[in-house]
Amino acid sequence: MDADYDIFETVAVIRDFWLVDAESYQRKYCTSHGQALAPGYYVVNWPEHIRARRFNDHAAFHGPFKLRKEAQEALAWMHKERELVLTRSAEISSVATLNVTPLEVKKADSQRLHLLKPQKLCKAVAA
Known part of the structure; x- marks a missing residue:
């Protein structure tokens, strides 16, 4: 049975190539x-664009975090950043003079979140 994961999930890696998922x-x-x-x-x-997560x-x-609470704070921060990205994408789409489509902006911002370095993420959560 496959789980229906959100775009972000907190997991615990327990040993090589095994984890415990959010469920x-x-x-x-x-x-x-x-x-x-x-x-x-x-x-x-x-x-x-990945549907089968x-x-x-x-x-x-992104991690590892020593405590589940730290990972959950990072997850909340990533959700907040995603909302800012989506809001910015919506604002940009209302400007008709740009040659970039809103989908391209959303994809670029999604890749930015996807490529965040764990060190940056830890600093952002601590702030």
């Missing part, structure tokens, strides 16, 4: 670099 199921994962993640809590996010090379793992 407390143990799942296998893989990474784009083929290496196991350090044990701890992670915020996982997927690009907007599995813990594979499409997933970006």
